[in-house]
Amino acid sequence: MHRFLRPQVLLPLGLLVLTAAYLLVALALVNGATRPERKPFEAHPGDFALQYEDVSFTPRGEALTLRGWLLPGSTGAPYLIFVHGIGDQRTGNDALELASRLVQQDGYNVLLFDLRAQGTSDGDFVSAGEFERYDVLGAYDFLIGRGAEPGRVGLVGRSYGAATAIMAAALEPGIAAVVADSPFAEVRDRIARETARKTPIPQGLVRIFLPPADLFADLLYDIHLDDLKPERDVAKLEYPVLVIHGEADERIPISEARRVHAAAPTGSQFWTLPGVSHADAFPTHPEEYLQRVRAYLGDRF
Numbered sequence: 001m002h003r004f005l006r007p008q009v010l011l012p013l014g015l016l017v018l019t020a021a022y023l024l025v026a027l028a029l030v031n032g033a034t035r036p037e038r039k040p041f042e043a044h045p046g047d048f049a050l051q052y053e054d055v056s057f058t059p060r061g062e063a064l065t066l067r068g069w070l071l072p073g074s075t076g077a078p079y080l081i082f083v084h085g086i087g088d089q090r091t092g093n094d095a096l097e098l099a100s101r102l103v104q105q106d107g108y109n110v111l112l113f114d115l116r117a118q119g120t121s122d123g124d125f126v127s128a129g130e131f132e133r134y135d136v137l138g139a140y141d142f143l144i145g146r147g148a149e150p151g152r153v154g155l156v157g158r159s160y161g162a163a164t165a166i167m168a169a170a171l172e173p174g175i176a177a178v179v180a181d182s183p184f185a186e187v188r189d190r191i192a193r194e195t196a197r198k199t200p201i202p203q204g205l206v207r208i209f210l211p212p213a214d215l216f217a218d219l220l221y222d223i224h225l226d227d228l229k230p231e232r233d234v235a236k237l238e239y240p241v242l243v244i245h246g247e248a249d250e251r252i253p254i255s256e257a258r259r260v261h262a263a264a265p266t267g268s269q270f271w272t273l274p275g276v277s278h279a280d281a282f283p284t285h286p287e288e289y290l291q292r293v294r295a296y297l298g299d300r301f
Contacts, residue, residue: 026212033191034125034221036087036118043091045069048100057142059116059134066121066135068113070146071099077107078152078301081139083161083168084112085279086126086194089119093158093279101290108297109148111139115164128187129164129230130223136168140175150174154297158182158279159252160190163230166241166260170233177300178237179293180230181244182279184252185259187228193251231259240267242296244289246276269296 045052052069059066068090082099084092090112099110115132116123126132140153154177157165162183169175184190188210196203217223234241241264245257254272261270271292273281282289 022209023212026209027216029191029195029206029209030213030216030220033194034127034217034223036126038118039087039089039092041089041091041119043096045071045096045100048096048104050096050100050103055111055113055142057113058138059131060137060141061134062131062138064116064122066113066116066138067119068111068139071103071110071112073103073109074107077109078154078297079109079111079143079148080154080156080297081136081143081165082110082112083136083155083157083165084115084118085159085161087118088161089114094283095158097286098156098282098290102293106294109143111143113139115161125221127221127223128191128225129160129167129228130221132164133168133171136164137172140168140172144174151176152301154178154300156181156293160184163187163190163228166230166237167228167233170236173238176239177297178234178241179244179296180234180241180257180260181281182246182249182252183230183243183257183260185229185231185256187225189256190252191225231263234260235263235265237265239300240265240269242292243268243270244273244281244292245270246273246278246280248275249278251278 050071052071055070056065056067082095084090102108103110114121115135117126153175155165155169156179158181162180165178166180169178192203192206195206214225217225243257243261245254247254261268276284
């Protein structure tokens, strides 16, 4: 038995164990990032005296069922699609209160829906925007089928939803406006920060596991992290966007939004809010938020 304790045996065995542990951590990172918690609704259209229609549709190019509410505004008015954040649902971050103001005071038609694997929509995993951008495009296609006109549809996204909105808009010229509240610039930084926030693993150490995580994401979920760069996709748009970000955001640093804005088309606006945390601009400054969003949308439509 002593022969198996020799260095020439122990060294390869130790390397094998370390490699296996390295790959298992990377696999756990990917699986954790693709399995968000489903949260219940925080409000209902009836709470704001809103008329609404329960609707369902499919992502562009897929048979999955997505569910939402269509809030009718004035006849002939533009349509807005709200895109929520990761691990959230259509009512998160006071979305219904914001929608109620835009519907009742400005006449916009608003669609709030749950992205795949979140809220009440079907789906088994999330994909950092890889497939969610097609959820947004499915929402756009649904509205076009209901009478919306290309060029009269805009997106209002927050956090992960803001990044997803940018990536979806880059694929559909019929989308004419994007409000990006607290976006990230590229997904790898986002994964590293979120993993460090939810686990004892420091952010710098998380990055060591990203190369095999890329491979597992591709092989197991068909997610290509290299493709998920809102900073790159925003430059493809042919119109200005509105970027909003709190300076006290610890989940997505304001430096990420600065990168998105710097890459955005000429004329894009960047509203920063001192002391405001992640995706908290509307709850803390509702009147100014509405004023800025209305002004931007008014220019686009």
